[in-house]
Amino acid sequence: xxxxxxxxxxxxxxxxxxxxxxxxxxxxxxxxxxxxxxxxxxxxxxxxxxxxxxxxxxxxxxxxxxxxxxxxxxxxxxxxxxxxxxxxxxxxxxxxxxxxxxxxxxxxxxxxxxxxxxxxxxxxxxxxxxxxxxxxxxxxxxxxxxxxxxxxxxxxxxxxxxxxxxxxxxxxxxxxxxxxxxxxxxxxxxxxxxxxxxxxxxxxxxxxxxxxxxxxxxxxxxxxxxxxxxxxxxxxxxxxxxxxxxxxxxxxxxxxxxxxxxxxxxxxxxxxxxxxxxxxxxxxxxxxxxxxxxxxxxxxxxxxx
Ligand SMILES: Nc1ncnc2c1ncn2[C@@H]1O[C@H](COP(=O)(O)OP(=O)(O)OP(=O)(O)O)[C@@H](O)[C@H]1O
Ligand SMILES: [Mg+2]
Numbered sequence: 001x002x003x004x005x006x007x008x009x010x011x012x013x014x015x016x017x018x019x020x021x022x023x024x025x026x027x028x029x030x031x032x033x034x035x036x037x038x039x040x041x042x043x044x045x046x047x048x049x050x051x052x053x054x055x056x057x058x059x060x061x062x063x064x065x066x067x068x069x070x071x072x073x074x075x076x077x078x079x080x081x082x083x084x085x086x087x088x089x090x091x092x093x094x095x096x097x098x099x100x101x102x103x104x105x106x107x108x109x110x111x112x113x114x115x116x117x118x119x120x121x122x123x124x125x126x127x128x129x130x131x132x133x134x135x136x137x138x139x140x141x142x143x144x145x146x147x148x149x150x151x152x153x154x155x156x157x158x159x160x161x162x163x164x165x166x167x168x169x170x171x172x173x174x175x176x177x178x179x180x181x182x183x184x185x186x187x188x189x190x191x192x193x194x195x196x197x198x199x200x201x202x203x204x205x206x207x208x209x210x211x212x213x214x215x216x217x218x219x220x221x222x223x224x225x226x227x228x229x230x231x232x233x234x235x236x237x238x239x240x241x242x243x244x245x246x247x248x249x250x251x252x253x254x255x256x257x258x259x260x261x262x263x264x265x266x267x268x269x270x271x272x273x274x275x276x277x278x279x280x281x282x283x284x285x286x287x288x289x290x291x292x293x294x295x296x297x298x299x300x301x302x303x304x305x
Contacts, residue, residue, distance in 0.1 A: 001026040001153065001183045002047065007056035009042050016042040018207040019056070026152075029179045031198035032187040035302050039207040040187040041081045044157050047185070048078040060153065074103050077151040079159055083142030087131030091122055091141055094130060095148050102149035116144040119174050121167065135162045143171070147178075154178065156186040160193060172196055191294045201294075205302040218297045226266040226289060228273050230259050233283030242280060246272045 002024040009016045017039040024030050032040050045051040047058050049065045049072055057064065063071040086094055095113045104112055117126050120140040125133055130141055139162045146154060159175075160168045168190075175197045178184060188194060194201060194215075201218060203211040211218055232239060240254045243261055248268055253260040263269045266289050277284040 001028075001061060002185070003057075003059040004043075004047070005057045007043065007046060007058065008054050009039075009046060009051075010054045015207055017046075017053075017204075020204070020207075020209060022202055022209065022212060024183055024185060026183055027180050028200060029175065029184045029186070029198050031194035031201045032185055032204070033189075033191075033194065033201060033298060034187075034204040037206075038204045038302075040204065041157055043204075044078070044155050044185070044187065045080070048076055048155050049073055050078075050080070074149075075151055076153045076155055077146035077149060079142050079146040079154075079156045081157045083138070083145065085130045085138060085141055085145075087129065089130055091126045091128060091130060091133075091144075092117065094141065095144055098145045099148045102151070104149050112148055112150060115150075116148040119147060119177075120144040121170060136164055136167060139163055140167070152182060154182055154184045154186075156184065158188055159186060160188065160190060168193070191298060195294055203298065203301050210301045211297070215294065218294070226264070226269065227260055227262045228266070228269045228287065228289045230261070230273060230277065230284060230288075231286040232257050232259070232277060233285060235280050235282045239277060239280045239282045242276050243273065246276070248272070 004020055004022050007020040008018055020043060032043070034040050042051070046053045047060070047065065049069045052066065059065070060072045061075055065072045089097065092113055095116055096109055099109045099112055117123055120143050122137070122140055122144055125137055130138065133141065143156070143159055146156065160171050163171065172193065175184065175186070179197070186198070198215070200214055201211070202209060236254060236257050236259060240252045240259055243249055243252050243259070248265055249261055249263040249272070251262045261269060261273055270287065270289060274284060274287060
């Protein structure tokens with residue numbers, strides 16, 4: 001549905017994105033992650049035809065963004081980083097205006113505006129001027145204008161920024177409703193959000209893709225093998241020393257009575273740790289082996305070594 005090849009954008013002599021290649025299939029929900037300044041917004045602006053790349057190509061539903069901008073734009077709902085809202089318009093008038101601009105037939109406009117208002121919970125403010133709305137409500141209007149024409153593709157640049165926790169949960173539900181029937185790329189810094197909504201993740205750092213995989217694929221790929229966490233009642237430093245000598249253990253971090261043991265092979269680690277804890281009479285009270293979460297992966301992949 002979306003094909004990106006060798007996409008590069010320079011701002012003067014600063015390279016914002018550097019030869020990006022990726023594709024997004026119909027119906028996929030892809031999380032686009034990366035630290036501040038990585039190039040997420042730049043990529044999204046190019047995909048949606050709001051900015052020209054320095055080189056490379058973007059195809060949406062088979063159409064080249066710059067040869068057939070109309071065909072592309074009418075298929076995409078875009079929530080930019082700073083939504084262009086007309087402050088002196090009333091919410092529903094603005095949404096009607098956007099729907100018509102997107103080529104929605106007159107007979108469907110009212111119904112689609114009502115749907116967008118409902119999905120983004122704008123009912124209470126629908127007759128108010130946009131400029132008088134609070135930040136979170138303006139963000140909802142931005143989201144409503146992205147979905148109002150019921151486009152096949154949604155490109156959402158940090159859709160939940162500035163929203164209260166309840167609204168964040170609503171947006172998550174909305175994205176879950178839209179998945180399957182819509183192709184979605186969303187950028188966010190909220191990692192649990194990605195875990196809840198995205199099947200696949202693309203992580204970029206300094207304008208280049210550093211990972212592109214499913215969440216579980218990324219988790220397996222993380223360097224450093226597995227680790228086991230434990231809490232004991234006493235003799236923690238003695239236990240830590242003994243653990244360092246065990247085969248397969250690569251390092252032991254100690255923080256009071258809490259130990260973090262890194263090594264290879266989770267089950268072997270658990271066995272070694274629990275046996276030693278008993279032998280050293282350390283009073284083992286807790287033992288766990290967390291899977292590498294998205295946060296660990298993100299930090300690992302976007303930190304220069
Ligand atoms: N109009 C511009 N002129 C010059 N440099 C720019 C411009 N827009 C972006 N950049 C630079 O391009 C790089 C990528 O910026 P971009 O906004 O795409 O990052 P981002 O991943 O969206 O970051 P954030 O998480 O902070 O939104 C940054 O180094 C930024 O300073
Ligand atoms: Mg951005």
